[in-house]
Amino acid sequence: MKIIYLDNNATTRVADEVIEEMLPYFGKLYGNPASMHTFGGQIHRKIEEARGRVSDLINAEPEEIIFTSCGTESDNTAIISALDSNPKKRHIVTTRVEHPAVLNFCKSMQKKGYEVKILPVDKLGRLSIDELNASVTENTAVVSIMYANNETGVIFPIKEIAEIVKSKGALFHTDAVQAVGKLLIDVKKIPIDMLSLSGHKLHAPKGVGALYIRKGTRFSPYIIGGHQEHGRRAGTENVASIIGLGKACELVKKHLHEENTRIKALRDKLEQRLLKSCPNARINGDPEHRLQNTVNISFEYVEGEAILLRLNEYNICASSGSACTSGSLEPSHVLRAMGVPFTAIHGSIRFSLSRYNTDEEIDLVLKIMPEIIKELRELSPYGREALLGAKS
Amino acid sequence: MWEYTEKVKDFFLHPKNVGEIENYDAVGEVGSIVCGDALKLYLKIDKETGKIIDVKFQTFGCASAIASSSALTELIKGRTIDEALNVSNKDIAEYLGGLPREKMHCSVMGREALESAISNYRGLKPEKVEEGEIVCKCFAVTDTKIKRVIKENNLKTVEDVTNYTKAGGGCGECVPQIEKILKEILAERVIKELVMPKERLTNIKKIALIQEIIEKEIRPPLQADGGDIRLIDVEGNKVIISLRGTCTGCLMAEVTLKNIEKKLKELVSEELYVEGE
Structure with missing residues (x-):
């Protein structure tokens, strides 16, 4: 049976064109880009081509890009570099809805004596700009705020945020892992100092990421060793994956328009019809400022893991913020930060689309989903309340 | 993804004994929608023999909660209430071929619903919340429950306690309190072992x-x-x-x-x- 993959914020299918571009570098073209001979040198040229393609996508300069092993490494590198290059500043600002790659890293810095201000969000997942303004001080080394949220798709006003941070003299890092590939980003127009992106969220393979570092930003490497990446990130390059990331970025430019039209239309159809066909459902996140591919929807009186496993029977892949789906039994920190009631967090399901999804797939989900919700509610002691539409 | 046994999957996809009994003799209710799982258990009991002649359940929760509830009903159907009371949370988990450690609380919920239904039948006050002081505010877990589950399942770490009771799995604020309870019980355990009468060691x-x-x-x-x-x-x-x-x-x-x-x-x-x- 065919897989209906609606979990693209978790990871994406590697594009065929990307695989094709990578294949020779698993086989005959195995040279080390650092070598002096032509055999290695040709690999070096290919990596520089990839660097150009990545920088092109966000309108950066090639020398402003370093390759890393993943989004998490990019995030960690950006924050630690900002702290190490500003040793007198002991303050970090971030938000409650960040990815653990940023949030947990900042919390670990707390143990090293840094003061960390974690900004709240409102019910729709929006930041208070006034509070940001009040929180960044002369002692702030770095502000790390995500471009778009992985769970709800909520997009932060990054330009406004970056301008405030720069006006206070702090460094600004943004985790754009979910945004790159889905939104048009232009670092020439927004004063971002550092930006993280990840390959496997944009149809490149897992195990490769990149960090944009604006020219002139003081930088201190996280991984130390050889002179790769001009000494900014040691370790022999993950050649094939870097080349794959380059190709994927080139493809994104081609498909960005589709993201805003066809994919958005599919998402909207899925969302609106689910709200109609399933009583007691609600959307989580700011509907005005959201990634076009993401919908996070709570079905009250049903538990998310149960929904996912029923969907799994039809080979439909999605994810949930329910406590029961996380290894720690902890309900989604993002939805909790937004003050979504526990009853709605338990039944939250995220569908995230990509350019590979079709109208037929969405139709199938629309057919199956109301049945699953109905069946699970009938199993539940709250089934009657759900039908009556009473709120607990 | 959780590693569920085929039996858990089967009991989740095709649960047995779902629903309500209209003229039930006993009903037990545990959990709440806020906690993320809840179970309502209905029993029909033969007054003379004390046998459970029919049992039905309704569960709100994850796959293993639904499977555990259904397994419980299969385990107690046709048994006397005294026999049924001998069914422990471990029996439920074993019947299903095991549960992931993080999901053991689902089997605990089954056992609690059974106790609650039988106290209800015996005319005892239905205890919706176990007595004692609330330790975990997120999931409304009391110290009495935490202590009981630690003792019954020989738990050793806070993580275990979270897996079995959910306590500590929300905001995490109560983790130091759980640590304290664990320490006390572990100390008791050691003392008990030490004061056990020594027989000649053959x-x-x-x-x-x-x-x-x-x-x-x-x-x-x-x-x-x-x-x-x-x-x-x-x-x-x-x-x-x-x-x-x-x-x-x-x-x-x-x-x-x-x-x-x-x-x-x-x-x-x-x-x-x-x-x-």
Whole structure:
């Protein structure tokens, strides 16, 4: 049976064109880009081509890009570099809805004596700009705020945020892992100092990421060793994956328009019809400022893991913020930060689309989903309340 | 993705005994929609024989909660209420071919619903919330429940307690309190073992005891780190042990052997000493 993959914020299918571009570098073209001979040198040229393609996508300069092993490494590198290059500043600002790659890293810095201000969000997942303004001080080394949220798709006003941070003299890092590939980003127009992106969220393979570092930003490497990446990130390059990331970025430019039209239309159809066909459902996140591919929807009186496993029977892949789906039994920190009631967090399901999804797939989900919700509610002691539409 | 057994999957996809009984003789309700799982259990009981002649359930929760509820109904159907009360949360988990550790609380919920239904039948006050002080505010778990589950399942870490009761799995604020409760119970356990009357330690008893302590106390934490040990032989007071898995060639092998010796001295006999194979 065919897989209906609606979990693209978790990871994406590697594009065929990307695989094709990578294949020779698993086989005959195995040279080390650092070598002096032509055999290695040709690999070096290919990596520089990839660097150009990545920088092109966000309108950066090639020398402003370093390759890393993943989004998490990019995030960690950006924050630690900002702290190490500003040793007198002991303050970090971030938000409650960040990815653990940023949030947990900042919390670990707390143990090293840094003061960390974690900004709240409102019910729709929006930041208070006034509070940001009040929180960044002369002692702030770095502000790390995500471009778009992985769970709800909520997009932060990054330009406004970056301008405030720069006006206070702090460094600004943004985790754009979910945004790159889905939104048009232009670092020439927004004063971002550092930006993280990840390959496997944009149809490149897992195990490769990149960090944009604006020219002139003081930088201190996280991984130390050889002179790769001009000494900014040691370790022999993950050649094939870097080349794959380059190709994927080139493809994104081609498909960005589709993201805003066809994919958005599919998402909207899925969302609106689910709200109609399933009583007691609600959307989580700011509907005005959201990634076009993401919908996070709570079905009250049903538990998310149960929904996912029923969907799994039809080979439909999605994810949930329910406590029961996380290894720690902890309900989604993002939805909790937004003050979504526990009853709605338990039944939250995220569908995230990509350019590979079709109208037929969405139709199938629309057919199956109301049945699953109905069946699970009938199993539940709250089934009657759900039908009556009473709120607990 | 959780590693569920085929039986859990089957009981989740095709649950048995779902629904309500109209003229029920007993009903038990545990959990709440806020906690993320809830179970309502209906019993029809033959007044003369005390046998459970029909049982139905309604569950709000994850796949393993639904499967555990359904397994419970299969386990108690046709039994007397006294027999049913002997069904423990472990029996429910075993019936399903095991549950992931993080999901053991689902089996605990089943056991609690059963208790609640039977107290209801016996005319006792239905206890929706166990008495005691609320420790975990996120999931409304009391200290009484935490203590009971620690004792019944021989739990050792806060993580275990979260897996079995959910306490500590929300905001995490109560974790220090759970640690305190655990410490108290672990201390009680050691004292109980120490004051147990000492019988003469025959060779057979000594070997059996060593074996039991190795199985229950020593192997699980080693296995959690990918290591393992095996008891090879006991010659007088010399206990010969072979290190397996990641223990082999581990720089800490000596320390591991010393720790095993310490534990065996403490729990079996002061005279024992441990040697590697």
